[in-house]
Amino acid sequence: MKIKDRVLKLSFIALLISMTAAMFYAPTASAHGEKSQAAFMRMRTIHWFDLHWSKEEVAVNDTMTLHGKFLVFAGWPETVDKPEVSFLNIGIPGPVFIRAGSWIGGQLVPRSVSLELGETYEFKVLLKARRPGDWHVHSMMNVQGGGPIIGPGKWVTVTGSMADFVNPVTTLTGQTIDLESYALDNVYFWHAVWFAIAFAWLLFWIKRPLFVPRHIAVSTGKANTLISAGDKKVGLAFALGTVVIVAASMGSTNDKYPVTTPLQAGLLRGMKTFQMPEQTVSVKVEDATYRVPGRAMNMTLTITNNGDSAVRLGEFETAGVRFLDPAVHEDDTNYPDDLLAEEGLTVSDNSPLAPGESRTVEVTASDAAWEVYRLADLIYDPDSRFAGLLFFWDAKGTRQMVTVDAPLIPTFI
Amino acid sequence: MSASQSAVRSRAEAVQVSRTFDWMILFTLFTAVLGGYHIHYMLTGGDWDFWTDWKDRRLWVTVAPIVSITFPAAVQACLWWRYRLPVGATISVVALMIGEWINRYLNFWGWTYFPVNICFPSNLIPGAIVLDVILMLGNSMTLTAVVGGLAYGLLFYPGNWPVIAPLHVPVEYNGMMMTLADLQGYHYVRTGTPEYIRMVEKGTLRTFGKDVAPVSAFFSGFVSIIIYFLWHFFGRWFAKTDFISDDAS
Ligand SMILES: [Cu+2]
Numbered sequence A: 001m002k003i004k005d006r007v008l009k010l011s012f013i014a015l016l017i018s019m020t021a022a023m024f025y026a027p028t029a030s031a032h033g034e035k036s037q038a039a040f041m042r043m044r045t046i047h048w049f050d051l052h053w054s055k056e057e058v059a060v061n062d063t064m065t066l067h068g069k070f071l072v073f074a075g076w077p078e079t080v081d082k083p084e085v086s087f088l089n090i091g092i093p094g095p096v097f098i099r100a101g102s103w104i105g106g107q108l109v110p111r112s113v114s115l116e117l118g119e120t121y122e123f124k125v126l127l128k129a130r131r132p133g134d135w136h137v138h139s140m141m142n143v144q145g146g147g148p149i150i151g152p153g154k155w156v157t158v159t160g161s162m163a164d165f166v167n168p169v170t171t172l173t174g175q176t177i178d179l180e181s182y183a184l185d186n187v188y189f190w191h192a193v194w195f196a197i198a199f200a201w202l203l204f205w206i207k208r209p210l211f212v213p214r215h216i217a218v219s220t221g222k223a224n225t226l227i228s229a230g231d232k233k234v235g236l237a238f239a240l241g242t243v244v245i246v247a248a249s250m251g252s253t254n255d256k257y258p259v260t261t262p263l264q265a266g267l268l269r270g271m272k273t274f275q276m277p278e279q280t281v282s283v284k285v286e287d288a289t290y291r292v293p294g295r296a297m298n299m300t301l302t303i304t305n306n307g308d309s310a311v312r313l314g315e316f317e318t319a320g321v322r323f324l325d326p327a328v329h330e331d332d333t334n335y336p337d338d339l340l341a342e343e344g345l346t347v348s349d350n351s352p353l354a355p356g357e358s359r360t361v362e363v364t365a366s367d368a369a370w371e372v373y374r375l376a377d378l379i380y381d382p383d384s385r386f387a388g389l390l391f392f393w394d395a396k397g398t399r400q401m402v403t404v405d406a407p408l409i410p411t412f413i
Numbered sequence B: 001m002s003a004s005q006s007a008v009r010s011r012a013e014a015v016q017v018s019r020t021f022d023w024m025i026l027f028t029l030f031t032a033v034l035g036g037y038h039i040h041y042m043l044t045g046g047d048w049d050f051w052t053d054w055k056d057r058r059l060w061v062t063v064a065p066i067v068s069i070t071f072p073a074a075v076q077a078c079l080w081w082r083y084r085l086p087v088g089a090t091i092s093v094v095a096l097m098i099g100e101w102i103n104r105y106l107n108f109w110g111w112t113y114f115p116v117n118i119c120f121p122s123n124l125i126p127g128a129i130v131l132d133v134i135l136m137l138g139n140s141m142t143l144t145a146v147v148g149g150l151a152y153g154l155l156f157y158p159g160n161w162p163v164i165a166p167l168h169v170p171v172e173y174n175g176m177m178m179t180l181a182d183l184q185g186y187h188y189v190r191t192g193t194p195e196y197i198r199m200v201e202k203g204t205l206r207t208f209g210k211d212v213a214p215v216s217a218f219f220s221g222f223v224s225i226i227i228y229f230l231w232h233f234f235g236r237w238f239a240k241t242d243f244i245s246d247d248a249s
Helices: A002-023 A039-044 A184-206 A211-219 A229-256 A375-380 B011-044 B046-050 B059-068 B070-083 B088-109 B125-138 B141-168 B180-187 B212-238
Strands: A046-053 A057-059 A063-072 A086-091 A097-104 A120-129 A133-143 A147-159 A168-170 A176-178 A281-291 A296-305 A311-318 A321-324 A345-347 A358-366 A385-394 A399-407 A409-411 B170-173 B176-179
Touching: A039 A147, A039 A375, A039 A385, A046 A133, A046 A147, A046 A311, A046 A385, A063 A133, A086 A097, A086 A120, A086 A147, A097 B180, A120 A133, A168 B170, A184 A229, A184 B088, A184 B125, A184 B141, A211 B011, A211 B070, A229 B125, A229 B141, A281 A375, A281 A385, A281 A399, A296 A399, A311 A345, A311 A358, B011 B046, B011 B059, B011 B070, B011 B088, B046 B059, B046 B088, B059 B070, B059 B141, B059 B212, B070 B088, B070 B125, B070 B141, B070 B212, B088 B125, B125 B141, B141 B180, B141 B212, B170 B180, B176 B180
Parallel strands: A057 A147, A281 A409
Antiparallel strands: A046 A063, A063 A120, A086 A133, A097 A120, A133 A147, A168 A176, A281 A296, A296 A358, A311 A321, A311 A385, A345 A358, A385 A399, B170 B176
C-alpha cells in the first residue's frame, strides 16, 4: 500500500510537470541575448556598420526600416560554422513588427542565403508596426551551425492599438485578404466539426458503466458480450462517415481553391556584394592590450598610407560599439547612445598621414561599453583575439575601411 | 479497520461508486495522456505542427502520423484488452489536441502574439476514429496495425487539407512567388526559428512528380504500421498489474 501511494504520488507530480511543461511552451520571443553572446562571436563574425534606424517612434500600420551594411569577417572563427547557409533575421521580441521585406544587395531574402567570407553586403529590413510598446530592434543574422548573431539594437516606440493592425495581401488569384485573420474561421470550423465527431464517438462509449463492470466481464471470459451488434453498426457508421467526410471536404476544398502551390523553399546563392572604396591604407597591429581597471583597449598600430591623399583615423568599431575621435568624425545617424563612444578614441598622433608616409601610433578605445556589453569577457575566451574595423577619412571626407584582427593581452593593474 | 471490509452496502451504492470510479479514471487517463502525449508530440513533431509554413506535402505528411500514432496505439492496448473499450485512439488524440489548442491559444497567440491562423494544430481525429473502429470490428492487434496504421497515415493529409488549402494560395511578393503560408512565416518574425531550419519539400521521392503528397502518405502509413506494433506492446506492458502487489487489492 505504501509503495502504491508513493508511485501514485510520483506519477501525479510527473504528470503535473509534463503537463505544465508542454502547455507553457512558447516560441522564443526575445532576441535580447546580445550581451550574453560570446564576445569573440560578436567581434569576429558579422560586423554591422553604417546602421540606420529610420524612426524612433512609429504608429501601428506604419513602416520603418533598418538598413546598413555588414562585413562577413575574413577571420571567421574556426569554432563557428561558415555562413554558407544564413538567414537575415531581425531581433525583435516576436511579431511586434511584421517583416514586410528584407533585402541583401537589393535582392529580396525571404529564404536563406549563402555569404562569402571577407565580403561586404548592403542590407535593408522593412518593418510594419503591429503591437504597441517600446521594442529593442536589433539587426540579426542566423547562421546554420553558428546560431544567431545579434547586431546592435535601438529602442523604437510603437504607438496606437494592435486591434487596428491590418495586413492586406493580394493573391495571384486576385483576391485581397487580411493575412492577420485570413482563413481563421475555416480553421475553427473544421476543428469544431472534428472535435464534435470525436466527442460523439467518446460519448457513445463513456455514457455506459465502464471500468469495473467491463473489467469483471473481460476477466471472467465474457468479453464478447461487451460489444453488441448495434455497437458494431454504430462503429462502422463512424468509420465510413469519417472517410466520406474527409473525401467530400477534400473535394469541395479543391473546388473552392483550384489554384494552390507547394510551400516554397531553397537557398539563394550569389548575393550581390557591396564594393567598398579601394583600400589604400594598411595597418599592422604591433600589440594590443586590454586594461581591465581602465575599461580601455590600447593598440600600437603602424599605419602606412599608400594612397594619394592624407588620411586620419576617425573610428574604431567592434561588436557594434563605435569609438570616435570627434576631431575627425562625428556621428549624425542617431546611433544608439549606449553603443556610441563619441570621444572614445584617442590617437597619440592623429595629424594627417601624408601619402607614402608610415607612422606608429598608440590608439586607445575606452568606454563603459566594454563592460556593459561584456566585450571585456574576450580575455576569458578560448581564442583571445580581438577584431574590428578602423575607418580613415581624408580631407574631402572620403572614407575607407580597414579590418584588424590580432591577439589581445589583458593587464589587470 | 480491515482492508477486506466492503465499502458499500447496497447494489445501488456499488453502481454509484463504480461510476464515480469511472469518471476519476477517465479524468486521470485523459490528463496523463494529454501531458505525456503533448510533450512527446512537441519533441518529435514540434515545428511541423506549430507553423503553417512547415506543413508541406512531404515531411509534415510523413512525420506527423508516424510520431502521433504512438500514444493512440498504447492507450488502445490498455483500454481494449482490459475493458473492450474502442476509444483509446480517439481519447488520446482529443486530449492531445485540447492541450495543443490551449497552448497555441494562450501562449503562441496570447503571450507572443502569433496569429492563430499561423500556429493552429494539425487535425488527427479522422485517423484516430478509424483506428478505434478497426480495432473494435476486428478485435485484432495485427489487423489494426496493418489496416489501421495505413489508414491513419493515409487520412492525415486529406483530413488537414480543408484547413490548410486556403494558405497554399500563391501570392507574388516583391517579385517572388510564394504561398500565403510562406508569407506568414516571413511576416510574423520568429527569432528562434530561422528559415534554414525549416524542413519542407525535401526528400528523395522526386521521381513521383506532382503527386508527392499521396506517396508521402503511403510511406508514412507503412512506417505507422511498425510504430503501431511497437507502441501497442508498450501499452500492453504498461497496462499489466504485476507491479502492484496483491495486498493492495
Ligand atoms: Cu536588445
